[in-house]
Amino acid sequence: xxxxxxxxxxxxxxxxxxxxxxxxxxxxxxxxxxxxxxxxxxxxxxxxxxxxxxxxxxxxxxxxxxxxxxxxxxxxxxxxxxxxxxxxxxxxxxxxxxxxxxxxxxxxxxxxxxxxxxxxxxxxxxxxxxxxxxxxxxxxxxxxxxxxxxxxxxxxxxxxxxxxxxxxxxxxxxxxxxxxxxxxxxxxxxxxxxxxxxxxxxxxxxxxxxxxxxxxxxxxxxxxxxxxxxxxxxxxxxxxxxxxxxx
Amino acid sequence: xxxxxxxxxxxxxxxxxxxxxxxxxxxxxxxxxxxxxxxxxxxxxxxxxxxxxxxxxxxxxxxxxxxxxxxxxxxxxxxxxxxxxxxxxxxxxxxxxxxxxxxxxxxxxxxxxxxxxxxxxxxxxxxxxxxxxxxxxxxxxxxxxxxxxxxxxxxxxxxxxxxxxxxxxxxxxxxxxxxxxxxxxxxxxxxxxxxxxxx
Amino acid sequence: xxxxxxxxxxxxxxxxxxxxxxxxxxxxxxxxxxxxxxxxxxxxxxxxxxxxxxxxxxxxxxxxxxxxxxxxxxxxxxxxxxxxxxxxxxxxxxxxxxxxxxxxxxxxxxxxxxxxxxxxxxxxxxxxxxxxxxxxxxxxxxxxxxxxxxxxxxxxxxxxxxxxxxxxxxxxxxxxxxxxxxxxxxxxxxxxxxxxxxxxxxxxxxxxxxxxxxxxxxxxxxxxxxxxxxxxxxxxxxxxxxxxxxxxxxxxxxxxxxxxx
Numbered sequence: 001x002x003x004x005x006x007x008x009x010x011x012x013x014x015x016x017x018x019x020x021x022x023x024x025x026x027x028x029x030x031x032x033x034x035x036x037x038x039x040x041x042x043x044x045x046x047x048x049x050x051x052x053x054x055x056x057x058x059x060x061x062x063x064x065x066x067x068x069x070x071x072x073x074x075x076x077x078x079x080x081x082x083x084x085x086x087x088x089x090x091x092x093x094x095x096x097x098x099x100x101x102x103x104x105x106x107x108x109x110x111x112x113x114x115x116x117x118x119x120x121x122x123x124x125x126x127x128x129x130x131x132x133x134x135x136x137x138x139x140x141x142x143x144x145x146x147x148x149x150x151x152x153x154x155x156x157x158x159x160x161x162x163x164x165x166x167x168x169x170x171x172x173x174x175x176x177x178x179x180x181x182x183x184x185x186x187x188x189x190x191x192x193x194x195x196x197x198x199x200x201x202x203x204x205x206x207x208x209x210x211x212x213x214x215x216x217x218x219x220x221x222x223x224x225x226x227x228x229x230x231x232x233x234x235x236x237x238x239x240x241x242x243x244x245x246x247x
Numbered sequence: 248x249x250x251x252x253x254x255x256x257x258x259x260x261x262x263x264x265x266x267x268x269x270x271x272x273x274x275x276x277x278x279x280x281x282x283x284x285x286x287x288x289x290x291x292x293x294x295x296x297x298x299x300x301x302x303x304x305x306x307x308x309x310x311x312x313x314x315x316x317x318x319x320x321x322x323x324x325x326x327x328x329x330x331x332x333x334x335x336x337x338x339x340x341x342x343x344x345x346x347x348x349x350x351x352x353x354x355x356x357x358x359x360x361x362x363x364x365x366x367x368x369x370x371x372x373x374x375x376x377x378x379x380x381x382x383x384x385x386x387x388x389x390x391x392x393x394x395x396x397x398x399x400x401x402x403x404x405x406x407x408x409x410x411x412x413x414x415x416x417x418x419x420x421x422x423x424x425x426x427x428x429x430x431x432x433x434x435x436x437x438x439x440x441x442x443x444x445x446x
Numbered sequence: 447x448x449x450x451x452x453x454x455x456x457x458x459x460x461x462x463x464x465x466x467x468x469x470x471x472x473x474x475x476x477x478x479x480x481x482x483x484x485x486x487x488x489x490x491x492x493x494x495x496x497x498x499x500x501x502x503x504x505x506x507x508x509x510x511x512x513x514x515x516x517x518x519x520x521x522x523x524x525x526x527x528x529x530x531x532x533x534x535x536x537x538x539x540x541x542x543x544x545x546x547x548x549x550x551x552x553x554x555x556x557x558x559x560x561x562x563x564x565x566x567x568x569x570x571x572x573x574x575x576x577x578x579x580x581x582x583x584x585x586x587x588x589x590x591x592x593x594x595x596x597x598x599x600x601x602x603x604x605x606x607x608x609x610x611x612x613x614x615x616x617x618x619x620x621x622x623x624x625x626x627x628x629x630x631x632x633x634x635x636x637x638x639x640x641x642x643x644x645x646x647x648x649x650x651x652x653x654x655x656x657x658x659x660x661x662x663x664x665x666x667x668x669x670x671x672x673x674x675x676x677x678x679x680x681x682x683x684x685x686x687x688x689x690x691x692x693x694x695x696x697x698x699x700x701x702x703x704x705x706x707x
Binding site: 039040057058059060069112114118119120121149150151152153154155156157158192193194195231234235238239241242245 | 251253254255267269271276278279280292293294295296324325326354355374376427428430431432433437
């Protein structure tokens with residue numbers, strides 16, 4: 001939440017500064033298999049966010065006392081590159097924010113990955129934010145889900161994430177950095193689309209009960225479009241080759 | 248008709264018994280990226296790990312020597328164990344071996360038998376789920392590659408392939424192409440063409 | 447990906463007969479792809495692909511204090527991150543000695559060649575411009591030194607220079623460029639089976655006996671780093687040095703072409 005002083009006007013006649021309506025997403029593109037050495041990987045451009053997600057494993061869980069004889073464990077590293085912001089050079093290494101985001105990202109995947117198939121192993125998820133412009137944890141989860149699918153590790157569904165927020169009294173979707181700085185609420189949510197189960201939810205600011213309900217329904221509506229981009233990216237490597245020989 | 252499916256994609260409105268699927272509220276969904284054939288009732292993973300089974304041939308690298316056994320890297324989350332007293336060759340770290348799976352213990356450690364040291368040549372690894380395609384029906388694909396390239400090739404079910412002699416580069420290229428195009432039809436003819444034209 | 451290695455025997459046999467696994471000559475680089483301006487938020491950036499080695503360099507410029515021993519000069523700080531996604535061998539955690547070596551070798555070439563005149567970064571007493579170069583290894587397939595230097599140098603050559611307005615740094619809507627003096631390039635050679643070859647990939651690095659990196663600006667040698675346990679003769683060093691000047695032209699023309707795009 002930014003200060004209320006010098007607050008720019010973020011909505012004019014129902015349109016946001018970049019021309020979007022309240023429920024519109026920024027443009028989302030996903031490119032599969034960008035990291036050769038990973039089991040699965042994906043590069044996402046979500047608005048001005050540029051993020052690489054990759055999955056390694058399953059491999060022997062280390063250190064050994066971390067291993068669970070019943071299921072695989074997931075480790076996650078979310079990190080912002082020091083050159084990712086338009087402002088000052090960022091500090092390298094994990095901080096409290098990145099450690100928390102790593103944890104909630106890991107928990108999203110613990111819900112959908114079929115961990116019981118790989119006892120005693122670990123699966124690593126890496127989310128590297130190369131350029132950030134608001135909503136990086138949601139974009140990172142969305143990309144990591146594509147990477148996980150491409151790795152061949154079985155999962156019950158492909159989760160997506162997006163955040164809802166509030167500008168003045170209007171509930172909006174997918175805020176960029178500027179909007180986020182001056183918004184009245186921010187709520188990143190990850191969803192399992194098969195049954196619309198909520199896998200991640202964080203929120204700060206202020207929502208009435210009605211606004212929360214509206215935000216959730218805006219998220220699940222937008223989820224269909226996000227899922228489509230994810231699926232397209234997952235199918236792309238295989239369909240490209242099929243098309244090549246159908247001509 | 249085969250279609251590409253992704254995790255969470257519905258395979259059937261009812262419960263069907265098929266590998267790599269899950270049932271939610273009486274409907275069946277895929278858990279992997281795979282090729283689904285509703286008439287044959289099969290779902291073949293397009294990416295995937297090796298699930299060790301008794302009798303599988305594997306190729307691995309000796310990773311360490313313990314009291315009475317060797318630990319073998321099998322290109323899998325799980326290590327292979329080779330009991331020293333059943334091993335004829337003197338093995339050291341980094342050696343390549345071929346062996347077969349004797350048993351799987353509860354922790355999914357793979358106990359190996361009938362090992363043989365492989366000397367020279369090189370190894371490559373492919374997605375284990377593509378191994379049957381590289382072998383071909385009645386081994387016809389791999390025979391074709393061996394004859395054309397004069398390379399000796401051993402294929403492990405764990406996705407590790409050992410090549411020695413002949414045109415190893417052409418053989419490697421052919422194997423990687425099969426891996427990449429495994430889900431397409433007419434592959435055998437394309438590989439034959441590639442091998443005869445040499446590119 | 448758990449196994450991606452050939453054997454030492456295999457690599458040595460190939461190299462001793464003057465060949466390489468991917469069909470290259472011993473004095474040949476892999477295909478190099480270079481793109482600038484991939485991260486708009488950074489003052490400068492470039493992505494370099496050397497075969498399957500993929501490196502992203504980002505340049506940020508800000509205000510800081512000068513080093514105590516150089517009160518009238520600005521700072522250049524180079525870091526390298528071997529991202530854990532880039533290789534099954536890399537781990538999460540603080541920078542490894544390998545990452546630090548990569549950063550320092552890249553830094554030394556840029557610094558020694560005087561690519562940036564650090565005295566021009568002086569603003570006033572206790573206030574100087576600081577240039578941060580961050581090299582991000584996204585995928586490892588050998589030769590991080592050359593890929594890292596190429597990306598970092600291209601990022602610097604294409605970087606915009608921020609402006610100081612009062613106390614605040616203005617980074618947007620400017621067309622002033624960071625002043626640079628020359629183009630430094632780096633060439634890394636490996637030795638195996640008593641032969642010297644350029645631009646080793648991951649397999650070759652695994653089995654090489656020794657390695658040397660030579661940075662030059664087209665006129666003079668500017669930085670060198672020998673690595674690993676194996677030795678190297680004076681004659682081999684001379685051969686590598688000569689070739690590094692020849693390759694400087696090749697690398698520089700790739701960089702210039704990218705800058706012109």
